[in-house]
Amino acid sequence: MTDPSHAGGAAHLLVILVSAALTDNILLTRFLGMCSFLAISRQMKASVGLGLAVTFVTTITCAINAALYVWVLRPYGLESLQLILFIVVIAAFVQFMEMLIERLSLGLYYALGIFLPLITVNCAVLGAALFMTNRNYGVTEGLVFGFGSGFGWMLAIVLMAGIRERLKTARIPPALEGPGITLIIAGIIALGFVGFSGMVQP
Amino acid sequence: MPSTVTQAKKALIAELWDDNPIFRQVLGICSALAVTNLMFNTLLMCLGLVWATAMTSLTVSALRNYTPQRIRMIVQVLIISVYVIVVDIVFRAQFPDIHRVIGPYVGLIITNCILMGRAEAFASKNPVLPSFFDGLGAGLGYSGILMTVALIREVLGFGSVFGVALPAREVWWHSWTIMVMPPGAFFVLACMVWAARAHALRLDAARKAKEAKK
Numbered sequence: 184m185t186d187p188s189h190a191g192g193a194a195h196l197l198v199i200l201v202s203a204a205l206t207d208n209i210l211l212t213r214f215l216g217m218c219s220f221l222a223i224s225r226q227m228k229a230s231v232g233l234g235l236a237v238t239f240v241t242t243i244t245c246a247i248n249a250a251l252y253v254w255v256l257r258p259y260g261l262e263s264l265q266l267i268l269f270i271v272v273i274a275a276f277v278q279f280m281e282m283l284i285e286r287l288s289l290g291l292y293y294a295l296g297i298f299l300p301l302i303t304v305n306c307a308v309l310g311a312a313l314f315m316t317n318r319n320y321g322v323t324e325g326l327v328f329g330f331g332s333g334f335g336w337m338l339a340i341v342l343m344a345g346i347r348e349r350l351k352t353a354r355i356p357p358a359l360e361g362p363g364i365t366l367i368i369a370g371i372i373a374l375g376f377v378g379f380s381g382m383v384q385p
Numbered sequence: 386m387p388s389t390v391t392q393a394k395k396a397l398i399a400e401l402w403d404d405n406p407i408f409r410q411v412l413g414i415c416s417a418l419a420v421t422n423l424m425f426n427t428l429l430m431c432l433g434l435v436w437a438t439a440m441t442s443l444t445v446s447a448l449r450n451y452t453p454q455r456i457r458m459i460v461q462v463l464i465i466s467v468y469v470i471v472v473d474i475v476f477r478a479q480f481p482d483i484h485r486v487i488g489p490y491v492g493l494i495i496t497n498c499i500l501m502g503r504a505e506a507f508a509s510k511n512p513v514l515p516s517f518f519d520g521l522g523a524g525l526g527y528s529g530i531l532m533t534v535a536l537i538r539e540v541l542g543f544g545s546v547f548g549v550a551l552p553a554r555e556v557w558w559h560s561w562t563i564m565v566m567p568p569g570a571f572f573v574l575a576c577m578v579w580a581a582r583a584h585a586l587r588l589d590a591a592r593k594a595k596e597a598k599k
Contacts, residue, residue: 211567212567213419213567214414214418214419214567214570215419215493217414217418218414218498221414263470263473263474264470265492266466266469266470266473266492266495267463267466267467267470270462270466270495270496274459274462305496306493306496306497309492309493309495309496310489310493313488313489313492313493314489317488317489356579356583357586358579358580358582358583358585358586359579359582362578363575363578363579363582364575366571366572366574366575366578367571367572367575369571370568370569370570370571370572370575371568373567373568373571374563374568377566377567377568
């Protein structure tokens with residue numbers, strides 16, 4: 184198991200980035216982070232805030248997790264512990280970030296307040312880490328993949344929030360309001376993203 | 386102890402339909418969508434999930450008087466991880482081919498809101514036996530939906546059930562490729578949520594009309 188990141192250099196990283204963000208969008212083709220997606224996409228402002236936070240957390244935790252996986256777990260043959268390790272790293276990082284933001288900027292803290300703890304249970308963050316090890320990515324690739332996944336998630340939730348703001352005045356069958364119509368729209372957006380799939384070969 | 390038994394039974398049934406995690410609370414649907422284009426994969430995933438929810442509820446409940454209130458979340462996450470790792474290892478050993486496909490989603494059972502939700506809402510306050518059945522019910526209710534979505538997607542997408550082709554498939558059946566792809570999952574689940582909600586709304590309206598008459 185060699186680190187394949189040296190093979191293609193920058194072009195290889197670009198392929199990982201584009202495929203993580205568009206063709207293999209973590210929300211629309213991997214279905215991760217659906218719970219907060221359905222709940223939060225009601226408001227545009229909150230969606231942007233949560234999207235930014237998720238992008239940041241996914242990027243950093245993917246890099247940390249990749250480093251731990253490649254340099255600690257794999258040499259000692261402890262791959263089966265990856266789940267516990269990843270979830271602890273994510274929870275600890277989110278907690279740490281919360282404390283840091285509270286100390287540095289109270290305004291940002293209150294703006295992000297509720298979203299920070301939500302990120303720990305956002306399966307997109309853990310999912311990105313698991314897909315990363317599934318594909319044997321190295322540390323640099325993990326960082327890029329994490330950023331691409333987080334950015335793709337943000338793209339999807341902001342798109343959805345924009346559409347749902349318009350839907351507020353639309354007449355929807357009462358039983359379809361809320362999750363129902365959101366799922367149907369997500370399906371249509373996912374169809375659009377399927378169109379990207381010929382673009383890169385990951 | 387008859388009261389505990391009835392309580393347990395009630396918890397099981399409530400979770401199966403009245404509080405069904407997917408329809409009522411729209412929780413934990415990540416894996417509902419991701420693993421459901423083949424029924425056998427879905428069945429494995431469901432078994433793992435039922436085992437994890439039931440055992441987590443049991444353990445959380447057994448330890449509820451010894452868990453400090455402040456750190457109970459992290460304790461719950463660790464308990465969940467232990468059972469999920471067991472599932473992960475068993476699948477890796479027994480079904481290596483399928484594990485390659487659904488592997489990451491097995492790990493993601495940890496962040497499935499249903500487990501944490503049942504642990505926090507029920508098991509941390511109730512005795513062991515009812516908690517076990519509450520977890521079991523939540524897992525089975527969830528599995529019921531997953532298997533239904535999988536059935537619809539596999540039949541429409543591949544023209545087969547559990548990998549067995551429908552009779553004379555080549556003659557009359559044309560597969561809907563869209564059902565195998567991600568958008569199909571969204572559409573199937575949306576229609577099921579729609580139907581379940583419509584049914585619930587009709588029941589509510591009927592109850593209100595009855596009360597108004599009184």
